[in-house]
Amino acid sequence: MKAFTVVTSKIAPLDRPNVDTDAIIPKQYLKSIRRTGFGPFLFDDWRYQDPGDLQIDPATRRINPDFVLNQPAHQGAQILIARDNFGCGSSREHAVWALDDYGFRAVIAPSFADIFFSNCFKNGVLPVVLKPEEVQALFEGVAKNPDAQFTIDLPAQQIKLPCGNTFSFEIDAGRKHNMVEGLDEIGTTLQKADAIRAYEARRAQQAPWLFAS
């Protein structure tokens, strides 16, 4: 997994609550058996005016000029902000893969749905929870100056605003460590193989039916 330490970028504002993973990446793209290439289909129903699927070249489709990510001012943003309960619904990790492939390194919202939140940490995309009034301040800051640069400093657990103010955010120490180091979680867990085998031996005594086949 790629590491996340400090990212400085402008912000793209998606002013909606309850952005679900069906909206982030619609079902027709889930037929892909690859992990990459989902960026052009991020927010597909909102981004394009005509229907798409894996067999249609996105370059040939009609762009919806009203959708915020299509506006010239927000091109190149690596940070997305949205309202409450971002990433709700389906567990599809394709939603995080699409955000990552599009170029977003972080999403900031007042709250995230649990599975999406967990999926982000497996892919080096940082979900940052701020207070609603702080998220509101970011929306207002972007509205005033779309080119304003913000810095997310994960080791310091801070967001630095262009005016010099900072917002602090909370994160589990374990998740932060894995993200800053860019650790391979499976490799790390497999170092605990003996502990897993010991658990299985213990459990097979207590609940033998679980290991009967």
Next chain:
Amino acid sequence: MSRNDPPKTLYEKIWDDHLVEDLGGGLSLLYIDRHLVHEVTSPQAFDGLRLNHRQPWRLAANLAVPDHNVPTVDRALGIKDPISRAQLEALDANCAEFGITKFELMDRRQGIVHVIGPEQGATLPGMTVVCGDSHTATHGAFGALAFGIGTSEVEHALATQTLVMAKAKTMLIRVNGPVGPGVTAKDITLAIIGRIGTAGGTGHVIEYAGEAIEDLSMEGRMTLCNMAIEGGARAGLVAVDDKTMAYVKGRPFAPKPEHWDAAVAYWSTLKSDPGASFDKVVEIDATSIQPQVSWGTSPEMVLPVSAAVPNPAAEADPVKRSGMEKALKYMGLEAGTPIAQIAIDKVFIGSCTNSRIEDIRAAAAVVKGKKKADSVKLAMVVPGSGLVKEQAEAEGLDKVFLDAGFEWREPGCSMCLAMNADRLEPGERCASTSNRNFEGRQGAGGRTHLVSPAMAAAAGVAGHFVDVRTLS
């Protein structure tokens, strides 16, 4: 529990029994007993195993079935869409290569992963159950800690039989008193989401309790727990009781006779201790719950069938108000319209929420001797598994639907998420027994109203929503 142990919630008991190691920093390594696999969220995980030269940790813990992408008609002809076909072939090849048990598309046991797990006894009380699908919450009906995971976690579970987890908070939802006639598990679960909101359970595991929950059949409890995720909770739980054990007994993957008594003794402890404390408690009066119909583009946008479409102008919170306005625009609805006057174009009876035999029976009871309204273009019934389909046909329920002009299909996820050919066209309005009314969920531009099987069937007959309690 010895006298000095503090009382524990059901969640804490299952958690403690699966803890391999506390990793520090708020994370723990949790053992996974059962891993259910389907074609959509697994191919990249198997690729990951290959890339890193890893093997599944414990083959017997896994059970695979194709469901999301499968056709519900003319199955013997194969899958027309080459991309869908490739995804099913990838599941075949991956399961064959790694030695994972899989039910084939043409196997009579094939069906929706959350229907076949319990049906086969692969889901057992006290287990940790995971699947790359958010509706894994369904299996919590058995007092199992069951939750959806992403593909990276699918790979992690395959390779290590564990997951790295942060412990959740606990939430008790007590539904007091019995529900009235015509009110189903679907109505209870929708009413709960309407009350707590789609983020109400975020960060929590919900335990459902109270007389209305105890009264539910195992199938009803599956419907209830299925939608815990729509209330924001990754998992829902119901305590184990005699109904749970009776349901499990004798199923193919259930404990063999030599282990049965020990299993029952352990399962009997799987309930929250008296005095156990929860981080949040919600009390709901069951007698106040009416048949529910969702009106918007989030499952929390739901009301009793007797209500009218709400007016955003009456909402004080500007973020919520704007969300309501967007939802009404997408749904093509006017504030103040009585829900019972909303006309529908299609009916979908199916999905991991409502495709079990009791659901099919409830819908058939409403349809029997009646006809689909002419204004309804399509009413389809998609059983949750081949075995559910066989049972329904043995009871003659397929004939009831066919006589009424409804279609009787092959099992799969179908129009719940419209990955196969079953979908809404732009602007079409559907009475659906599924679980999500998000924009585009059942097809781009499609408009979904979430209801119980009986309510969906009744809407198919009337052409608009009706209160099932008023039917003769």
